[in-house]
Amino acid sequence: ATMADGECDARAALVFAVGLIAGTGCTICSKELFQMTSIGLSGKEEQFRPPLFQTWVMFLGMSFALPAHFFMEWRRKMNARESPDQLLRIEAEQAQIGWHTYKMLAVPSVFDLIATVLMMVGLLYINASVWMLLRGGGIVFVALMKQYVLGDNLSAQMWVGVATIALAVVLVGSAGFLESSNTVMGNVPYGVAMTIAGTFMQSLQYVYEEKVMSGDTGAPPWLLIGMEGLFGTLLCTFVVYPIAGFVPGSDHGVYEDLSNTLAMLKNNPMLLQFSIVFCVLVFILNSFSVLVTFMLSSVWHAILDNFRPITIWLVELAMYYVFTNGAHGESWTKGSFLQLAGLIVMLFGTAIYNGSIAVPGIDQTNLLERASTMATPALTRSPLLTHSPLAEPIAGSTSPYAATRSELPVASGPGDLKQKLLAGGGKR
Numbered sequence: 001a002t003m004a005d006g007e008c009d010a011r012a013a014l015v016f017a018v019g020l021i022a023g024t025g026c027t028i029c030s031k032e033l034f035q036m037t038s039i040g041l042s043g044k045e046e047q048f049r050p051p052l053f054q055t056w057v058m059f060l061g062m063s064f065a066l067p068a069h070f071f072m073e074w075r076r077k078m079n080a081r082e083s084p085d086q087l088l089r090i091e092a093e094q095a096q097i098g099w100h101t102y103k104m105l106a107v108p109s110v111f112d113l114i115a116t117v118l119m120m121v122g123l124l125y126i127n128a129s130v131w132m133l134l135r136g137g138g139i140v141f142v143a144l145m146k147q148y149v150l151g152d153n154l155s156a157q158m159w160v161g162v163a164t165i166a167l168a169v170v171l172v173g174s175a176g177f178l179e180s181s182n183t184v185m186g187n188v189p190y191g192v193a194m195t196i197a198g199t200f201m202q203s204l205q206y207v208y209e210e211k212v213m214s215g216d217t218g219a220p221p222w223l224l225i226g227m228e229g230l231f232g233t234l235l236c237t238f239v240v241y242p243i244a245g246f247v248p249g250s251d252h253g254v255y256e257d258l259s260n261t262l263a264m265l266k267n268n269p270m271l272l273q274f275s276i277v278f279c280v281l282v283f284i285l286n287s288f289s290v291l292v293t294f295m296l297s298s299v300w301h302a303i304l305d306n307f308r309p310i311t312i313w314l315v316e317l318a319m320y321y322v323f324t325n326g327a328h329g330e331s332w333t334k335g336s337f338l339q340l341a342g343l344i345v346m347l348f349g350t351a352i353y354n355g356s357i358a359v360p361g362i363d364q365t366n367l368l369e370r371a372s373t374m375a376t377p378a379l380t381r382s383p384l385l386t387h388s389p390l391a392e393p394i395a396g397s398t399s400p401y402a403a404t405r406s407e408l409p410v411a412s413g414p415g416d417l418k419q420k421l422l423a424g425g426g427k428r
Helices: 002-034 051-063 065-079 084-095 099-104 106-125 128-136 138-148 156-178 188-212 221-244 258-267 269-295 298-323 334-354 414-423
Strands: 037-039 045-047 248-251
Touching: 002 051, 002 106, 002 128, 002 269, 002 298, 037 258, 051 065, 051 106, 051 221, 051 269, 065 084, 065 221, 065 269, 099 106, 106 128, 106 188, 106 221, 128 138, 128 156, 128 188, 128 298, 128 334, 138 156, 138 188, 138 334, 156 188, 156 334, 221 269, 258 269, 269 298, 298 334
Parallel strands: none
Antiparallel strands: 037 045
């Protein structure tokens, strides 16, 4: 038993580490792309700053979860060939996921697309560490939506935590205004506003998934991620990009010129390589986000969420001072002290909200120990994902979301079983 526990702990530690590395790498890689240059259609060197292209790459990376899902489902059926009852159960589960489910998953993709575009635009103008901390402030919007839209009342400790996190967002945003290094175009207030707008759009997506879709489509996690990626890629390609090619802007007369982006990718192989790395990291991040969600406890979810802004900032500083001699990364400026204060206040506010730190005169409830759906890890994860049924249980999981697909009725013979399975099937 001890050896099994050790193996489980080792797997959980590996999942945590890869999730942290992939999440940090995604943000760093995305920012680095915006800081690179290449020869465009004009024949002159230009800054590479197409937020729609990065959005498209992100959704493309997510869409690779789709073939991964179908491969795993095929493998489940192959492994169940010797067990007719189990094979029928798997076929019944798969039969419940039809075109109705796929169409339902298209709407969250629209929310995600808008949120991602807004936040990518924001990343153009502000440092990656500031951007990540502002994203963490999205908890404020989701908590308010929980209170006023979804009808989940916030306790006194939660209100104090929300107010503290909101203060942290103000501090971090103000720090961004004081930054003078490594911004692409220098319009920091616009970048801060776009990032906050993106987090607000994510809170609307959370509300839609929780209220309209009831947090349960019956679709497995990798199918959810893959379909959102597929819909996002199609919307980017056939709707958003054509519109961006007509809207007036600073990219050769339009908001984003796809032909210029392709020319810059062709003329600088490093841009293409970074784009591919970014796409792969997105796939790894989303794949491991499933494992993080269903393997780790709420406490480790919170630790991972809190660590990402810290690791991103440390890597950016190391890139500037150690690895690139000031060519890339972030420098320490007068605004960094205010940003550090904002980071500390945000961690403190998150701990108050979750009940990890007691506030004198206020009743305390440790939301993480209770694995509450009101805890911050639950507010930062898609309800569709946290309510998504697993095909098989994960050994040693301590996650509050690790429920497997509903047990289906077992009969004495394969014929009776199939009849009961099909009778209990249908769209969710």
